Amino acid sequence: MNPIHFFTLGYYPEYLLTGIIIGIVIGIYAFFRVRYALNDSKLSKNKVMIISAPISIFAFICCLNIWSNAAIYTLYIFLCSLFADIIRLIVKYPLKDKYLKFMPKLHKKGGLALILFMIIIISGVYGMNHINQTKYNMTTQKIGNDSYKVIFISDTHYGTIQNPQLLKDSISRINDIKPDIVILGGDIVDERTSNLEMKEVFKELSKINSTYGTYYVFGNHDTQPSQTDYENGNRTFTDTELNQTIKENGIRILNDEKTTINGDIVLVGRSDAEWYINTGRINVSEILNESDLSKYVIVADHQPLDEVKNSKSGVDLQVSGHTHAGQVFPFKEIIEYEGIHSYGEYTIGDMNQIVSSGLTGWGWGIRNEGKCEYVLININ
Structure with a gap:
């Protein structure tokens, strides 16, 4: 695939408002999610902000053209991370962290979300080629x-x-x-x-x-x-x-x-x-x-x-x-x-x-x- 297709594929201005709304939601989520992942690091608050802000802005930009690979992959990362949050809450509260003791660290660093994302992408590639x-x-x-x-x-x-x-x-x-x-x-x-x-x-x-x-x-x-x-x-x-x-x-x-x-x-x-x-x-x-x-x-x-x-x-x-x-x-x-x-x-x-x-x-x-x-x- 030509790299330019990652952001283009086709542009339809009538969907711009939809892209802006989705981008704002995902951008805000990305900002706080990255801060959460870094809040126990040795980085200063300013450095955490310097890392979090560009990532949230990039996520927002990726969503503007919803007819693009950038928007789809950003949406999937967001959904996987959101789903990982739900799994973590279930493990933390109803299960009281009695099981899956590796979960807190895996979830906080985004590992669980990444695993879910890779499953979606690999199965998607398989689906396109059969x-x-x-x-x-x-x-x-x-x-x-x-x-x-x-x-x-x-x-x-x-x-x-x-x-x-x-x-x-x-x-x-x-x-x-x-x-x-x-x-x-x-x-x-x-x-x-x-x-x-x-x-x-x-x-x-x-x-x-x-x-x-x-x-x-x-x-x-x-x-x-x-x-x-x-x-x-x-x-x-x-x-x-x-x-x-x-x-x-x-x-x-x-x-x-x-x-x-x-x-x-x-x-x-x-x-x-x-x-x-x-x-x-x-x-x-x-x-x-x-x-x-x-x-x-x-x-x-x-x-x-x-x-x-x-x-x-x-x-x-x-x-x-x-x-x-x-x-x-x-x-x-x-x-x-x-x-x-x-x-x-x-x-x-x-x-x-x-x-x-x-x-x-x-x-x-x-x-x-x-x-x-x-x-x-x-x-x-």
Whole structure:
């Protein structure tokens, strides 16, 4: 990871107030926690202050951009230290220090908090570097006696977080399944993917052998404008180059378009909602105009949005990614608090919705919420 990503990854000014509030809380805690760790040392009060103040200020600064590694790691150190404080209080008062006699010294110097922090980080790195298959079974009367194996892959953010070999290994396992349809759900690349990596990932994805082809919908990171590249200030590939590379590798782009597969399935690919924040995008009912709704209708939309509208429009299955199932605590909880479906299978009227956590993650090199996955959907 480029060192600059530790503090940047992406900056969204609308979250600055949140960062300031979190930074104040953690900064104050850090100040008194460091003083507590040093209060039995031989240092003078002034020297203790000289050590404590810069650490608390640094903690505050790290929290200002909550979409950064600096903020996440600072938050985790704070939570681990807070949890260690609670454990120490339990040992000190209800247990009267009868057990775990090593605890006071280990806790005071921050050793217990550091152990908890390392457990979180090591498990998070493990979570980011292991890809699982997740299987769902759909039943319908719309496709007669046939059945279809649909593979859904989203959010690889290729070349930025995860070892590329893991994707290549997953493709080999996917080919063993012999899928009928492959849907790529966006954010396969992002603003830190190089031109070479962009070409490499679509070449690798073209190696998936599917009976009825591979289809692509764009995510919010695939075609971001140059000002969102926080490292270089410009993209390493244009939108035209991206589109051309996808098509050259035999992958069909569906951008608010539909196609019929084998006379049984209508597949709709949505443009990403973030492109239309100011204007609003067309409803899926307009795309499905004059479609035969006796066929099984699948909507692929990078973000898990418009599920109620889609259900009312006769859609049978919606597949999405984007949320990463939170990826790092506490984002899953925040997503769900906002009423967004974050992960798994949901039922909306007569429609099923599947939200994938993605093949990898974004920005942060760890995953402690959700799992890295590709999705197999059996439609019977």
